[in-house]
Amino acid sequence: MASINEISKETILRLNGEIYLVTEFQHVNPGKGSAFVRTRLRGIKTGKTMELTFKSNESVEIVEVERRKMQYLYNNGEMYTFMDNSTYEQLEINVSLLEGKKEFLKEGLDVMVIKFESIPLSIQLPNKVAYKIIQAEPGVKGDTASGNVSKEATLETGHIIRVPLFIKEGEEIIVNTETGEYVERA
Amino acid sequence: MRWQDLKNNPRLKENLIKRAETFKKIRYFFDTANFVEMDTPLAVRYGNPEPNLDLFKTEIQNEKGEKFKSFLITSPELSLKKILAGGFPKIYQMSKCFRNREPWNATHNPEFTLLEWYEVGITYLELMERVEGLLKDILGKEKMIYQKKEIHLSSPWLKISMREAWQKYALLDLNNYLNFDTMRSLAKEKGYTINEGETWSDWFFKIFLTEIEPQLAKENRPVFLYDYPKEMAALAKVKEDGLYAERFELYWSGMELANGYGELLNAEEQEERFKKEEAEIFKEKGEEREMDQDFINALSEGIAPCAGVALGVDRVVMLLTDSKDIAEVAPFLAREMY
Numbered sequence: 296m297a298s299i300n301e302i303s304k305e306t307i308l309r310l311n312g313e314i315y316l317v318t319e320f321q322h323v324n325p326g327k328g329s330a331f332v333r334t335r336l337r338g339i340k341t342g343k344t345m346e347l348t349f350k351s352n353e354s355v356e357i358v359e360v361e362r363r364k365m366q367y368l369y370n371n372g373e374m375y376t377f378m379d380n381s382t383y384e385q386l387e388i389n390v391s392l393l394e395g396k397k398e399f400l401k402e403g404l405d406v407m408v409i410k411f412e413s414i415p416l417s418i419q420l421p422n423k424v425a426y427k428i429i430q431a432e433p434g435v436k437g438d439t440a441s442g443n444v445s446k447e448a449t450l451e452t453g454h455i456i457r458v459p460l461f462i463k464e465g466e467e468i469i470v471n472t473e474t475g476e477y478v479e480r481a
Numbered sequence: 482m483r484w485q486d487l488k489n490n491p492r493l494k495e496n497l498i499k500r501a502e503t504f505k506k507i508r509y510f511f512d513t514a515n516f517v518e519m520d521t522p523l524a525v526r527y528g529n530p531e532p533n534l535d536l537f538k539t540e541i542q543n544e545k546g547e548k549f550k551s552f553l554i555t556s557p558e559l560s561l562k563k564i565l566a567g568g569f570p571k572i573y574q575m576s577k578c579f580r581n582r583e584p585w586n587a588t589h590n591p592e593f594t595l596l597e598w599y600e601v602g603i604t605y606l607e608l609m610e611r612v613e614g615l616l617k618d619i620l621g622k623e624k625m626i627y628q629k630k631e632i633h634l635s636s637p638w639l640k641i642s643m644r645e646a647w648q649k650y651a652l653l654d655l656n657n658y659l660n661f662d663t664m665r666s667l668a669k670e671k672g673y674t675i676n677e678g679e680t681w682s683d684w685f686f687k688i689f690l691t692e693i694e695p696q697l698a699k700e701n702r703p704v705f706l707y708d709y710p711k712e713m714a715a716l717a718k719v720k721e722d723g724l725y726a727e728r729f730e731l732y733w734s735g736m737e738l739a740n741g742y743g744e745l746l747n748a749e750e751q752e753e754r755f756k757k758e759e760a761e762i763f764k765e766k767g768e769e770r771e772m773d774q775d776f777i778n779a780l781s782e783g784i785a786p787c788a789g790v791a792l793g794v795d796r797v798v799m800l801l802t803d804s805k806d807i808a809e810v811a812p813f814l815a816r817e818m819y
Binding site for chain 1: 531532533583584586589672673674676679682683686687688689690691692694695713715730737740
């Protein structure tokens with residue numbers, strides 16, 4: 296048993312006999328209340344998502360999972376294909392398990408594939424990844440209304456993020472894949 | 482180091498100027514409404530017995546070297562109520578408060594700036610109007626953008642009681658779940674974990690934080706949530722129905738901005754609640770707390786019916802500057818210093 300305080304994204308829990316993947320979690324301290332952890336969980340068998348809040352000192356059963364380094368190859372829309380570079384074994388993962396992640400998958404990227412009883416559950420991206428900018432307006436004027444001097448730019452994966460005005464098309468930048476935000480020039 | 486940030490990041494500099502302007506506006510608002518500003522001690526002899534807050538503990542010595550326990554305030558509430566008992570009807574204090582073991586995250590820092598005020602002769606419902614007036618005054622706009630979301634300030638702000646909120650978002654009549662057994666079965670039936678030693682409030686919060694609070698964050702205007710179950714009365718007066726307390730919180734884009742009460746002024750009831758909370762603190766943390774008898778005496782002496790509220794000033798500045806993280810409006814944070 297472990298404390299719910301130790302969970303992170305991609306932790307696998309056993310609750311009432313069912314296996315769940317933690318897809319989101321947040322520590323909350325309601326005014327005058329004790330500390331809680333709000334979670335979003337996905338049932339491994341059912342694929343259904345549910346929200347649940349725990350008291351922060353609660354014990355939960357964290358299930359050991361298999362983590363394997365694999366390389367992203369390509370996708371055909373629904374299925375994303377990864378390969379283990381040591382065994383050349385390939386694995387297909389359905390797009391529904393890659394929410395918030397597929398935007399950051401570029402060919403050849405090494406990720407951790409998380410499996411439970413040999414069923415793929417999710418992937419873990421490296422925290423910081425370099426991407427080439429394939430499209431960006433020249434940095435003449437940006438959105439200065441909120442005081443954030445930035446503009447939109449398209450990553451080589453097709454995903455659009457906000458970058459500082461000085462970033463040009465063709466440059467490489469580092470992106471935090473957790474927050475989806477620009478970090479620095481690569 | 483953040484002083485270098487100040488040189489390189491014009492936005493941080495701008496935000497600190499807006500922070501200073503906010504302080505001035507707040508003082509102007511209260512001074513013109515004939516409130517008197519107080520600056521009661523930040524280090525006090527007795528800590529507030531709040532089971533869910535951790536105190537900064539220190540020690541004070543006189544010139545003979547005699548030692549006394551001393552605590553940094555979690556809010557100036559007890560001192561300000563003593564001032565009310567001393568005959569001031571309208572007072573406010575804007576000062577640092579300290580809460581140990583709070584998360585070091587985007588919306589918390591163990592040392593933060595709190596505005597607290599009290600007014601004799603108004604109810605907690607009227608006080609909600611004053612809070613709305615103050616914030617409209619400070620923010621000075623009909624609508625604003627906070628984190629890409631439009632918030633409408635001109636139309637009346639949503640005021641919803643806790644019972645109405647449960648009805649609206651969870652389709653349940655909270656009155657049916659005010660006792661231990663019914664709330665326990667409700668939480669269990671809904672699939673929440675039930676553990677030994679948990680209380681009614683724990684199950685209440687598991688459901689509230691999952692099914693109700695996130696809905697409040699979706700409103701495109703600020704939300705006053707009022708009439709908390711009496712278990713969460715803290716220092717608020719219990720209503721005549723005996724079930725709910727005269728307490729409200731102001732939610733804004735999911736952030737808690739203010740917490741107010743129709744103040745509990747009955748000395749015996751207050752003493753009883755303190756004893757209960759002290760017992761809880763001893764059970765949870767093994768800490769022995771001494772009661773501030775002077776505060777109980779002040780209540781016995783009599784304070785006219787009044788309402789009071791505490792408002793997080795750092796969070797107000799975050800709204801004003803469209804900042805996601807307290808670091809954008811406060812340059813020295815625990816998470817950077819330690």
